[in-house]
Amino acid sequence: MLYIPTQAQSWxxxxxxxxxxxxxxxxxxxxxNNQVFAAxxxxxxxxxxxxxxxxxxFEKQLMQEHFNENYxxxxxxxxxxxxxxxxxxxxxxxxxxxxxxxGKLTMHGVTQPVSMPAELNLQQGKLIGKxxxxxxxxxxxxxxxxxxxxxxxxxxxxxxxxxxxPK
Amino acid sequence: xxxxxxxxQSLDDSLSVQQKHEVVTGTFKATQLVNLPTVESPGKxxxxxxxxxxxxxxxxxxxxxxxxxxxxxxxxxxxxxxxxLAVGLxxxxxxxxxxxxxxxxxxxxxxxxxxxxVSLYGLVTNxxxxxxxxxxxxARYRTAYTTQVIIARKFTRNLSLEVVPAWxxxxxxxxxxDKSDVFAVSAGGRMKFTxxxxxxxxxxxxxxxxxxxxxxxxxxxxxxxxxxxGHVFQLVFTNASGMxxxxxxxxxxxxxxxxxxxxxxxxxxxxxxxx
Numbered sequence: 001m002l003y004i005p006t007q008a009q010s011w012x013x014x015x016x017x018x019x020x021x022x023x024x025x026x027x028x029x030x031x032x033n034n035q036v037f038a039a040x041x042x043x044x045x046x047x048x049x050x051x052x053x054x055x056x057x058f059e060k061q062l063m064q065e066h067f068n069e070n071y072x073x074x075x076x077x078x079x080x081x082x083x084x085x086x087x088x089x090x091x092x093x094x095x096x097x098x099x100x101x102x103g104k105l106t107m108h109g110v111t112q113p114v115s116m117p118a119e120l121n122l123q124q125g126k127l128i129g130k131x132x133x134x135x136x137x138x139x140x141x142x143x144x145x146x147x148x149x150x151x152x153x154x155x156x157x158x159x160x161x162x163x164x165x166p167k
Numbered sequence: 168x169x170x171x172x173x174x175x176q177s178l179d180d181s182l183s184v185q186q187k188h189e190v191v192t193g194t195f196k197a198t199q200l201v202n203l204p205t206v207e208s209p210g211k212x213x214x215x216x217x218x219x220x221x222x223x224x225x226x227x228x229x230x231x232x233x234x235x236x237x238x239x240x241x242x243x244x245x246x247x248x249x250x251x252l253a254v255g256l257x258x259x260x261x262x263x264x265x266x267x268x269x270x271x272x273x274x275x276x277x278x279x280x281x282x283x284x285v286s287l288y289g290l291v292t293n294x295x296x297x298x299x300x301x302x303x304x305x306a307r308y309r310t311a312y313t314t315q316v317i318i319a320r321k322f323t324r325n326l327s328l329e330v331v332p333a334w335x336x337x338x339x340x341x342x343x344x345d346k347s348d349v350f351a352v353s354a355g356g357r358m359k360f361t362x363x364x365x366x367x368x369x370x371x372x373x374x375x376x377x378x379x380x381x382x383x384x385x386x387x388x389x390x391x392x393x394x395x396x397g398h399v400f401q402l403v404f405t406n407a408s409g410m411x412x413x414x415x416x417x418x419x420x421x422x423x424x425x426x427x428x429x430x431x432x433x434x435x436x437x438x439x440x441x442x
Contacts, residue, residue: 012178014181035185037178037179037181037182038178039174039177039178041174046174047174048174048175048178049178050175050178050179050182051182052182052185052186052189054189054192059439060210060213060439061209061210061211061213061247061250062210062213062397062437062439065192065193066396068192068193069192069193069362070362070363070394073324073362075324076324078186079179079182081175081179083174083175145363145395147395147396148395148396151396
């Protein structure tokens with residue numbers, strides 16, 4: 001067997017996937033963004049994500065329009081950004097590493113601390129990252145009018161998955 | 168900490184490049200200002216149901232309860248075949264008029280390259296009101312065509328304006344002196360004053376010396392839009408009693424100055440058939 005030298009330390013992707021799913025008895029709202037930019041630096045144990053809110057695709061055009069115009073205000077706050085640090089061992093050989101990510105999420109002009117468990121699957125020539133966490137729209141100053149309060153969940157699960165390639 | 172920033176910074180820079188070609192969305196809330204169509208159309212596989220309602224003239228006085236005793240109505244369905252192409256069907260009580268329409272989004276404004284959105288709107292109207300004294304009125308004579316080119320720009324997140332040249336063709340006009348091809352130019356816009364409320368206004372200028380046997384006026388309409396989820400409510404004031412193509416553009420007889428003002432509302436509801 002050949003010894004495989006140390007894998008890349010810097011990883012990047014431009015088509016990471018972030019989706020969220022607001023579920024209430026009144027209405028289910030799903031959206032996915034397949035154009036998430038993300039980078040991991042394993043030597044410094046840092047991670048960053050950035051995305052354009054307009055790239056979230058909804059099943060219903062009207063929901064997408066309301067998301068951009070009324071809630072996220074993507075013309076004023078076009079991006080969502082996350083930067084954080086990775087805690088836990090990530091080896092240099094292929095394998096699945098469970099880690100903790102702590103950092104700051106900025107969207108709609110508000111920055112909040114966010115922590116999430118994550119799974120880093122190091123393979124030959126690629127790194128697959130998966131994570132999930134919850135956000136509360138109210139934490140980000142996203143106001144939901146009482147008329148539609150029952151249609152939008154107070155806490156919304158967010159799923160992240162990204163396939164990184166060496167930088 | 169500095170390293171963290173550079174990681175995010177490099178990502179951000181490449182994301183900003185992508186951002187330059189973004190399509191501008193939400194130029195208008197609704198598919199029309201008051202009567203005048205906007206560049207917007209229902210999304211793919213979305214159906215929009217619209218009720219347009221106009222009471223009588225305000226100058227009817229207390230006897231007519233300032234117009235509330237009378238009402239005319241139009242029901243309309245608009246369906247998005249694709250995100251760019253929509254079809255519509257409607258029926259107005261005035262003249263018992265049916266209408267069919269097509270709207271196509273030809274050009275979409277982008278953040279840095281294309282300055283305006285352009286939609287084409289074609290409308291066919293056919294009135295079915297019986298006129299026993301005019302037995303010659305067959306289906307062809309009762310039909311008119313309206314074509315509008317809608318040129319719009321979203322200037323800021325709150326302000327959008329549009330200019331709309333219109334060409335109407337009437338298969339039958341009252342006398343030989345009346346033109347069967349009639350031209351008008353409309354201008355209008357919306358100004359949001361909260362996230363979910365806006366003021367809309369439109370002015371429809373009928374070019375002179377086209378309709379000569381009737382005293383027709385240009386129409387002006389004002390509205391307040393209130394958006395609540397899948398509904399848009401619109402309260403309107405207008406001197407046009409008609410609500411589609413040739414009626415508000417070329418058959419408006421009242422003027423604001425004399426109090427020939429119709430109060431009314433437009434209500435739209437969106438339904439979705441995707442998935």
